[in-house]
Amino acid sequence: MSGSGNGAQRGPVRRGGPGGGGPFGGAGLPTEKSMTFGPSAKRLIRRLAPHRVPVLVVIVLGIISVVATVLGPWLLGQGTNIIFAGAFGKGLPAGSTKEQIVEGLRASGDQSQADLLSGIDLVPGQGIDFDRLAMVLGLVLVLYVAASIFSWVQGRLLNTIVQRTTYSLREEVETKINRLPLGYFDRMPRGELLSRVTNDMDNVAQSLQQTLSQLLTSILTVVGILVMMFVTSPLLAVISLVTIPLTIVITTVIAKRSQKLFVAQWASTGQLNAQVEENFTGHALVKVFGRQRETEAAFRAKNDELYRASFGAQFVSGIIMPAMMFVGNLVYVVIAVVGGLQVATGALSIGAVQAFIQYSRQFTQPLTQLGSMVNLLQSGVASAERVFELLDAEEQVPDAVPALSPSENRGRLVFDDVSFRYLPDKPLIEHLSLVAEPGQTVAIVGPTGAGKTTLVNLIMRFYELDAGRITLDGVDIAQMTRRDLRSRTGMVLQDTWLFGGTIRDNIAYGDPSASEEEILDAARATYVDRFVHSLPEGYDTVLDDEASNVSAGEKQLLTIARAFLAKPSVLILDEATSSVDTRTEQLVQKAMSALRADRTSFVIAHRLSTIRDADLILVMESGSIVEQGSHTELLAAGGAYAALYEAQFASATSSAD
Incomplete structure (x- = not known):
């Protein structure tokens, strides 16, 4: 909305968020309190629920892969x-x-050699059994x-699951955005919202x-290796288990500190995006008022915040x-020493120690991977929290079920004792009644x-009434x-x-089902046809995102044609x-006259x-209708309208002088 009717109520929070509008408004948006890590992570994992069967297959494949992997060192120990x-x-x-x-060795006093030999499964005089060795290595x-x-x-299967989960999450976010009330977008800077929909969504997908995959494989590997370690040597397995409590303590202490920093990192990313988006959108305005230095300073401040949060999160x-x-x-050192002593005493074979050393390395590797994945x-859960905050935002009031629809399409609009306020303690429109035939x-x-724009916002149901009702053709x-409602409103x-x-x-955006002839008729009726023929490609001329290849007046004519x-x-x-020159205004006025024909117009x-x-x-003054009538009647009354008209006339005369 333009804000011309209610700027005092909505203007300050339109693009900058609570705390100020303009090019610097978005930078001051306070960070909402984030959810705790546990509930957010559980909620993110629960989104995999629709893929239960593929997830079960992934787990089974993971178990088979891990079993095959952990049997390898034991077989290699047999080969040794x-x-x-x-x-x-x-x-x-x-x-x-x-x-x-x-x-014989014990009798001769060579106790250590006897102990070593007792732990080896050998046949005196027989060399290496290469057939058996080849079979073991082949296995x-x-x-x-x-x-x-x-x-x-x-x-590959897990990648499919993650991508489908992210796909459904993106669809849910898109659907949610369409269900949010206009007030949400008034409070939320566009750059911040875009950051949640793009950066945070991408980070969630990448983190998942x-x-x-590594999380599942690492946990299964830890379990599998623990089983093989106890089978190989319970004593060495107990020694290795010392790493688990140490791992939990280290990870917990560090994770508590870094989680806050990750939340701050992504909050700062959203604020910086809001800052950049506003600076780019209002780039011309920044230059006109010579505010480049202030803009650069605000950017540096936000960039520094993001740097500190990101550096701290990654470092910790x-x-x-x-x-x-x-x-x-x-x-590893303890295992090597104790294992060597057990080999020397014949309690373990050298192959068992070799296998256990491999297991100890494989055991710490998944634990290290788990630590590095934290x-x-x-980071992914911090982004998920921000996406969930968007998904949990209060939605607009649902459509009535069953819904009613006017039996005729005349356009009679009635305001019946309507009251509305943006903020609970600041009344805007109170007990307003009018009839538009x-x-x-x-x-x-x-x-x-x-409250002028507020009035039309209420007609479109961009906001819900606090009291009273508005009827269209009796409904x-x-x-x-x-x-x-909006299909009947342009x-x-x-x-x-x-x-x-x-x-x-x-x-054609006004009616995607319109025929070529209907599009051309709308263009002719609203004087779009006049300037289109001067363009090299005519109606096939491609407009860029800013429509900079047509003038402001031509843009307005196109929007009128779309409504027509x-x-x-x-x-x-x-x-x-308001933003076109006098000559173009005449064309726009003619186009709007054609558009208003046989329609109720505000x-x-x-x-x-x-x-x-x-x-x-x-x-209107302060949300109330203080006068109503025709132009001639209101001038004759000498009230608020006459004062406004006189002020504009005097201003125009003064400008001409």
Whole structure:
């Protein structure tokens, strides 16, 4: 909306959020209190619920892959035992048994050699059994290949699950935005909203993609390796378990600090985006008033906040992995010493120690991965919190069920004792009543903040009434669907909005089902046809996002043609000629006259010369209608309208002098 009618109520929060409008308003938006990590993470994981079966398949594939992977070191340990037994047994006298040799060593006082030999499964005089060794190594190769294949299938399936989950989340956000009331967008800076819909959504998808697969694999690997460690050596397994409480303590302490920093990081990202968006949108205004230095200073301040939050979050969370590696290395040293002693005493074979050392390395690796994933997970959950805040925002009042619809399409609009306020403690419109008959042109005038634009916003149900009702052709608009109501209502605003596309597409936006001839008729009736033929591509001329290749007046004519094509029964013109030159204004006025024909029209105007021919003129002050009548009647009354008219006339005369 243009804000011409209620700027005092809405203007300060329109684009800058609470705390100020203008190019610097968005920078001051306070950060809402974030949810805790646990509930947000659970809510994010619950979004995978529709994919239960694929998730179950992923878990099964993960288990198979991990089982194949953790069996590898144990088989390699068996291969080491085969090599060691063959190399050691070849040097022993053939024909004797291992027990005889061990007894002989003990009798000669070589206790350590006897203990070592007792732990080896060998045949004296027999060398390396290469057939058995080849079978073991071949089985290891098969297991590792199978683990890789299952892991690849698991990753591909998990990627599909994550992308579909993110896809549905994006759809939900888009649907939610369409259900939010206009007041939400008045309070939320556009850059902040865009950051949640784009940056935060992308970060959630990336975090899910990178963490879920590794998280599942790491947890399964830890469980599988723990089982094999206890099977191999319970004593060494207990020693290795020391890493778990240390890991939990280290991760918890660091995660608590870094989570707050990640929340601050993404909040600062949204605020910086709001700052940049406002600076770019109002770039010309910034230059006109010479506010480049202030703008740069505000940007630097927000950029510094983002730098400090990002650096702190990444630095603190980055401590986790080195800390985990340090703990893992300490345990590795202890295992190597204790394992060596057990081999020396014959309690363990050298292959079992080798397998256990591999397990200890594999055990700390997933724990280290879990630690390194904490920062990604925290970042993703921090972004998810911001998306969930958007999804949890209060929605507009649902359409009535069953909805009513006018049986005729005349455009008779009645305000019956209507009251409305934006803020509970600041009344704006109180007990307002009026009737707009079919085909009438109703002009609304008054000072800024009087409630002019608020009045038409209530007609469109952009806001809900506090009291009273508005009826269209005898039906309360609160009992109609918004789609039905707005299909009967056309709007031409002071701020023209055209999208990137052809001129034909922009006109057809008013009625996508319109034929080519209907589009051309609308263009001719609103004088668009005159300037379109001067363009090289005619109606196929492509407008850029800002529609900079047509003038301001031509933009306005296009919006009028779009409204004309929609064939509304109620028409709202909000300062539609305020930004065009006098010659173009004449064309726009003619186009609007054609558009108003046989329609109930509400015209908001500051220039009173443009509404002299209105059937009814409403003069508003502080949300109330203080005068109403025709131009001649109101001038003769000598009241508020006459004072406004005289002030404009005197201003025009003074300017001419």
